[in-house]
Amino acid sequence: MRALNGKLVNRETGEVVALVENSSIGRSTRSLVPITDPRVSRRHALIRWQEDSFWLFDLGSSNGSYLNGKRVTTAQRLRNGDLITIVDHNLVFEGHSNPTEGDTALTVADQTIVDVRPHDAIILVGDIQGFTSLSERLAPAQLAPIIGTWYAEIERVLEEHGATLDKFIGDCVLAYWLDTSPRARLAALRTAHAMQSVCDEVRDTHQQILEKIGLTFQTGTAIHLGPTAHGAFAAREFTLLGDAVNLTFRLEGLTRQLDKRVLVSSSFLKSWDAGHAFCKPCGSHPVKGRTEPVEVFSLETPPA
Numbered sequence: 091m092r093a094l095n096g097k098l099v100n101r102e103t104g105e106v107v108a109l110v111e112n113s114s115i116g117r118s119t120r121s122l123v124p125i126t127d128p129r130v131s132r133r134h135a136l137i138r139w140q141e142d143s144f145w146l147f148d149l150g151s152s153n154g155s156y157l158n159g160k161r162v163t164t165a166q167r168l169r170n171g172d173l174i175t176i177v178d179h180n181l182v183f184e185g186h187s188n189p190t191e192g193d194t195a196l197t198v199a200d201q202t203i204v205d206v207r208p209h210d211a212i213i214l215v216g217d218i219q220g221f222t223s224l225s226e227r228l229a230p231a232q233l234a235p236i237i238g239t240w241y242a243e244i245e246r247v248l249e250e251h252g253a254t255l256d257k258f259i260g261d262c263v264l265a266y267w268l269d270t271s272p273r274a275r276l277a278a279l280r281t282a283h284a285m286q287s288v289c290d291e292v293r294d295t296h297q298q299i300l301e302k303i304g305l306t307f308q309t310g311t312a313i314h315l316g317p318t319a320h321g322a323f324a325a326r327e328f329t330l331l332g333d334a335v336n337l338t339f340r341l342e343g344l345t346r347q348l349d350k351r352v353l354v355s356s357s358f359l360k361s362w363d364a365g366h367a368f369c370k371p372c373g374s375h376p377v378k379g380r381t382e383p384v385e386v387f388s389l390e391t392p393p394a
Contacts, residue, residue, distance in 0.1 A: 095185050096109040096137075096139075096184065096185030097109055097184050098123060098182065098184075101181070109137055109185070110139075111138065113138070114133060115135040115174075115176065116134040117134065121134075125177075127177055127178075130179070134155065135149055135176065136242075143167050144185060146165070146168055147238065147258070148163070148238040149238045149241060150236070152235065153176075155176055156174070156176070159175070162234060163230045163234045163237055165259075165260065168183045171183070208319060210318070211266045211270070211317075211320065212270055212274055212313065213266050213313070213315070213330065214253065215262065215263070215342045216282075216310070217262040217342050218307070218309050220306075221260070228303065243292070247285055248263075251280055252269075253266065253278075253281055254268075266318075270315055275358065275365060279365075279389060282311045282352045283393075286309070286352065293308070310342050310351060310353075311353075312338050312344070312354070313352070313355070314337055314341060314358055315357045315358040316332070316357055317334055318330045318331065318334050319331045337384070338355075347375070348388070350372065350388040351388075351389075353389075354387050356384075356385040366387075368390065368393055369389055369390060370387060370390045372387055374386075
């Protein structure tokens with residue numbers, strides 16, 4: 091892990107912890123910021139470097155994480171001087187999103203771009219469906235553990251199957267594999283299936299709360315394979331850009347229209363005949379921003 095331009099200062103003790111790309115906060119002694127307090131969950135919160143900023147995630151903790159006095163229900167961008175409160179423990183974030191001089195090799199108009207190159211990639215997008223309704227009808231204290239648990243479990247699943255987590259965007263996750271071999275495609279299908287299992291577990295755990303408001307917890311997932319630009323478009327952060335990424339987001343939107351939990355594109359199955367054993371044709375459908383309809387398949391039989 092590499093240190094970045096950010097730190098947490100314990101307001102009571104003055105202790106300073108330099109943040110890394112993934113900085114865990116919790117009762118576990120393995121946390122970067124351990125807090126010995128029975129009211130703090132073992133994996134309570136996470137501060138993650140994404141693009142050009144640090145973001146705070148609550149990991150479904152029982153007693154919640156608070157940013158400047160407000161309970162964290164979705165990922166929150168941190169700004170210099172922000173106060174993070176976990177139970178009675180106050181941590182002040184110090185840092186900013188601007189790159190420091192000499193961090194990277196090539197600077198153009200004050201923006202650092204390093205080794206950006208074209209690369210075929212398997213792209214996965216997962217999204218919580220009906221999130222606006224959940225946000226409107228649940229109190230922050232009810233919503234936070236639901237979304238936090240989803241964040242934590244999705245990150246675990248992605249890591250388990252070799253995916254790179256690009257970013258969480260509110261109620262959505264973007265991940266990818268730069269390997270496009272049959273093995274990586276199998277991993278992508280297994281990941282999508284495991285993400286649905288996570289969704290089911292979250293729903294079952296919080297069923298009593300959800301039933302009271304007449305809502306459920308479900309997600310849609312799309313997988314596509316196509317050309318991307320891969321590189322450090324912002325200081326220290328590698329990400330994907332390109333039409334293939336945009337199309338994957340559009341395909342995830344089709345999951346609602348077709349009432350399918352996981353959709354894959356024909357490009358993902360191209361030159362991989364074995365993949366058709368796991369997927370069922372769903373026809374071609376118009377997609378916003380495309381002149382031609384896109385052929386999609388639903389994941390019906392996940393790989394063992």
